[in-house]
Amino acid sequence: MRNKIDYGIDLGTTNSAIARIENGVPTIKKSDTLKDTVPSCIHFNKRQDILVGDTAFNVMKNDNARALKTLEKGKTNTFIEFKRTMGTTHSYECSNMSKSFSSEELSSEILKKLKSFxxxxxxSSIVITVPAKFLNPQNEATMQAAKLAGFKHIELLQEPVAAATAYGLGSNSKDGFxxxxxxxxxxFDAALIKADEGILAVKDTDGDNWLGGKNLDEAIVDQIIIPNLAENxxxxxxxxxxxxxxxxRNAVKFYAEETKIQLSFKDSHNILSQLGDLPFEDENGNELEVDVLVTQKDMENAVSPIFQKAIDITKELLKRNNLKGADLGxxxxxxxxxxxPILRRMLKEQITDKVDTSVDPMTVVAKGAALFASTISVSDEVKETTRDKTKLQLDIKYEATTVELDEMVNFKVLKEKTTGTFPEKIYADVVRFDGAWSSGKxxxxxxxxxxxxxxxxxRSNSFEINVYDEEGNKLECQPHQFSILQGIGGLDGMQVLPYHIGIAKFFNTESKDLFLPVKGLEKSKKVPATGVINGxxxxxxxxxxxxxxxxxxxxxxxxYNAEGTNPVLNNFINEVIITGESLPALLPEGSDVDITIKVDRSQLMKFSAYFPLLNHTEELEIEIKQTEPxxxxxxxxxxxxxxxxxxxxNANDVSEKLEELEVQLENEKGSADGKMKILDGLRKELLKLDNAEKVAEWPKVEKDLKDAYFEFEELIRKIKENSDDEDLNMNKVEAHIKEYKVGxxxxxxxxxxxxxxxxIEEIEGLDRELRNSLSGGLIxxxxxxxxxxxxSTLQWKDKNKARQLINQGLKLIQEGKTSQLRPLLHQIWDLRIDDDGDRDTLG
Incomplete structure (x- = not known):
């Protein structure tokens, strides 16, 4: 039984890996073909066997090529890159299995394969890495995949945090950015990490869930291979x-992947297919063949715009944190x-020459995940199911990470968890992994x-626990080892929210719902976190x-720039619904509601709403809704x-981006994840348009604001001039004028x-109140x-009561008591139903 999780998995789009802590060292568990990584690829054969990894990848080329014979979609039995559709309703049809698979089901097979190593x-317990910019539905889908793979205790870790953990442990630089x-x-993820005497903290993150090696392959296919085929x-x-x-595109993508890898180490590569590799005849009856020499210049023309997108995101991340490339360690x-080499050159030219290649880019995330896992205690539930009660049960408490050179460890014998017979006196000798230090008995x-x-x-220090009786006989115990990471700290609070978590709130001034971040759950807040909106x-x-x-x-x-935007331009998680069925008493219109959202380390959420008037709290799980491509x-x-x-x-830059999206749509409209990528890009441009529309409307809004202020100022001048201020609190009014001017x-x-x-709304409201008072209630x-x-045209909650109140008001008017109408009007307004089609959301 392990005291800490100790296992980490990098569940990648194209390749995956598993690592565990062995004698304090994060060690990659080799695949069945003795590789560090396994392709995230699955093939189902006609016998309905499930082939995962290299075997599946080797048949993928033939599987995709066979689809060329009939040119019918849905006949493939090999699947890869399904991580891109995690958290969506998209499914993958498999003819050999006569069913469709979700992304979670396919991902679970990758996890099972890794577990088999x-x-x-x-x-039973695992840390799985996810992109920092993964949305809640994608995180939830990853958790579901792990459950399908048989894991009982699952922790999600952002990939850049895993990489920084592995890098930071071996780095000589313990300070800086x-x-x-x-x-x-x-x-693609970019994460800004601050190291302070070995204590790591994520300052900010950015990225793109639809940008990666797959895009490079598609660019090579669309700009090099397909044009070559179309020409010949x-x-x-x-x-x-x-x-x-x-x-x-799928059939020739294999050549693009091979070209990308070859040109990482060579100046040129000749793509040459063999006769029969592409079993398809063109309109003239000729069988397709690929024969094209690709140079570094050709590759740069195809892929540098994709790399540039990642570099631009990185530049923006640095800019909003007031940093330059020169500030990076x-x-x-x-x-x-x-x-x-194209990317590395671009990074050195545009960001910094301190491009660090000391860690293996392919395994650093899995190793970092294992290191992080060595600091996370196995859940009590898993401990109980894996406990061997015939062995002496120990309770061990300690800080899993430290920048100090010694650490206190708390030992306790759990005799109530032990069924075996053990002596009264028990001795423990703790021995460090290198044998150079022991505690003695x-x-x-x-x-x-x-x-x-x-x-x-x-490094990670592993310790063996040896337990003895008074006569020196060795006793079996659980756990029998533990690890402490030295030289790095802050891992427990290193993960941050990649997005604001917020709600759609109705704003009277805009007459519509806008996105409002929940205080405490803003972007880059450390998790776990709690957010509250009161009132x-x-x-x-x-x-x-x-x-x-x-x-x-x-x-x-x-x-990060989402506050005040149209909610539909952001990423919908789900809708919390509270009905009268669960409330103990009537909740009148305009009642206060205080909401609290708690986000755990894996970004899963719990919600509660408190109604002060009823002293009642509703607690709900926020179910994550899958998105529809x-x-x-x-x-x-x-x-x-x-x-x-x-x-x-006049948003010319947006117009250019939209035209690019049209071209992308033409190329990728047959792909579910391609359309998801285009939707994500479209949302980003719509957010820019939202801001551009606000900028465009500013001159009118500025004029309205000045007009409202000047009219109010003129009203006050006339009041003073006519000495009509006897019944008005002019000191308070003039204080408001000063506040308005500064505002x-x-x-x-x-x-x-x-x-x-x-x-404007506040000024006009006070203006009306003053005019109403001066006129004796005429307004x-x-x-x-x-x-x-x-x-008869208005909508009422209680028509009879409304009619009764209006009649009372008409009587006051007849009696000349218009100054007494305000209380009645408030009651009448409370009975109105606003015809805005959305009155059941919060304002």
């Missing part, structure tokens, strides 16, 4: 059919594509005994026992609408449309008469 023990540049098979063969009809084109390369018992252990600097208001009454009376709270993830028609229409908007607001200067300086609209009189005249 460990023959000397069963693994590091940049993890993780360009993997299907995703008549394949126009295939290229015009999106499904047939996708089948052709190291740029750490992670992922197979970072072997590319120390008496231990049911009360805590503290031992000081000495550590070797800059939200119900927008309709919720009656007890009524299942149709609903409060909807949509939860989203948004990037977009259709080609949806993307076509949305890109077209966005182009029209971009022209109207307006700040708003205009920042061109803050949202704040301007809020201030309120007009409001009441409006409700009387439009009574």
């Amino acid at each position: 460990v023959q000397d023990e069963n693994i 590091w940049l993890v540049f993780d360009f993997g098979g299907g995703t 063969f008549a394949i126009e009809s295939v290229l015009e059919d999106s499904e047939q084109k996708e089948i052709l 190291a740029l750490i390369l992670v992922g197979g594509p970072t072997y590319s 120390k008496l231990i018992g049911e009360k805590a005994t503290i031992l000081d252990v000495l550590l070797v600097e800059g 939200l208001k119900t927008r309709s009454a919720i009656r007890p026992g009524m299942i149709n009376d609903i409060i909807r709270i949509p939860i989203y993830q948004g990037d 977009p259709t080609e028609d949806l993307l076509t229409n949305e890109i077209s609408k966005a182009k029209h908007t971009a022209i109207n607001v 307006i200067e700040h708003i205009i300086k920042n061109k803050d449309s949202k704040a301007a609209k809020e201030l 309120d009189k007009g409001r009441l008469e409006y409700h009387d005249q439009e009574f």
